[in-house]
Amino acid sequence: MRAAPVDRQSPVPLWSQVQDDLRARLSRGEFDAVFPGENALVTEYEVSRNTVRQALRGLRTEGLVTAERGRAPRVRRAEIEQPVGTLYSLFASVEAAGMTQRSEVRVLDVRADGVVAARLGLEESTPLLHLERLRRADEAPLALDRVWLPASVAAPLLDADFTHTSLYGELADRTGTRLESGHERIAAQVPSGGECRLLECPPRTAVFVIERTGFAGGRPLEWRQTVVRGDRFALDASFSARGFQLGVASS
Structure with a gap:
């Protein structure tokens, strides 16, 4: 399933829109096999790297993904x-x-x-x-x-x-x-x-x-x-x- 396009006219920040869409895609199990890297997300959502990183930061805080420096983001499974x-x-x-x-x-x-x-x-x-x-x-x-x-x-x-x-x-x-x-x-x-x-x-x-x-x-x-x-x-x-x-x- 493709990413939902961001709405640049919306008062909702771009990073929040990306984060919400990624959260929904995670809940559907779309990334069970592999989670896309930052470059792929930048291309997919047509946003800046800083926007992607801010979106991932929130998902990491929620415990949904791991996004460590120097490593590709990964879905965090329950222990x-x-x-x-x-x-x-x-x-x-x-x-x-x-x-x-x-x-x-x-x-x-x-x-x-x-x-x-x-x-x-x-x-x-x-x-x-x-x-x-x-x-x-x-x-x-x-x-x-x-x-x-x-x-x-x-x-x-x-x-x-x-x-x-x-x-x-x-x-x-x-x-x-x-x-x-x-x-x-x-x-x-x-x-x-x-x-x-x-x-x-x-x-x-x-x-x-x-x-x-x-x-x-x-x-x-x-x-x-x-x-x-x-x-x-x-x-x-x-x-x-x-x-x-x-x-x-x-x-």
């Missing part, structure tokens, strides 16, 4: 917040943010993995259920999620449809097992080429790599690695006068 120190579900966090979540199941099978089995305190040849999903929020890629659980417990999950449901909900419904606690290690990393393509990461976007061991009955039951786009994810923590402690892991 998914995860609480620190609780056993959370990414499914629930996406829904709580008012977004629609959907998963593309890439792998759902039973296999042996000696490294993961050791993390779960099991013999290396122990059969493990492995689930790999590309998680989407409002259809945009958010995370690549890889989970392993002992097949002796999780085999009933092989028949589950994980396109729009949570692992923990299915685990409870189908096996009667509920995770009670967990331990996580979170690190910022540069994504691999394959991860970058799957997550459709913008240039120079880092990812969070979250490694979680989940416990049930005092024993490790789940090992999970989640690679999350850093531009769509935030960690949230509360603390009191009694203190809050974060561990710093060596690289």
Whole structure:
């Protein structure tokens, strides 16, 4: 859809007219793929660069776009917040943010993995259920999620449809097992080429790599690695006068 022409006879400033039209086009999802640069907007609206910059300044203040010096403006997507120190579900966090979540199941099978089995305190040849999903929020890629659980417990999950449901909900419904606690290690990393393509990461976007061991009955039951786009994810923590402690892991 083309830009609405500015009215040079109107008492409304040109930057405000451009800003209003860009806001309307953003609400229609016109720039979900790419947001035009300053030069393109100058040509499209037939206004000066200063007018465009003033219009973008307002959109940036509203949190609709990012327009940093030396970088092309980008649509700012809502962040998914995860609480620190609780056993959370990414499914629930996406829904709580008012977004629609959907998963593309890439792998759902039973296999042996000696490294993961050791993390779960099991013999290396122990059969493990492995689930790999590309998680989407409002259809945009958010995370690549890889989970392993002992097949002796999780085999009933092989028949589950994980396109729009949570692992923990299915685990409870189908096996009667509920995770009670967990331990996580979170690190910022540069994504691999394959991860970058799957997550459709913008240039120079880092990812969070979250490694979680989940416990049930005092024993490790789940090992999970989640690679999350850093531009769509935030960690949230509360603390009191009694203190809050974060561990710093060596690289």
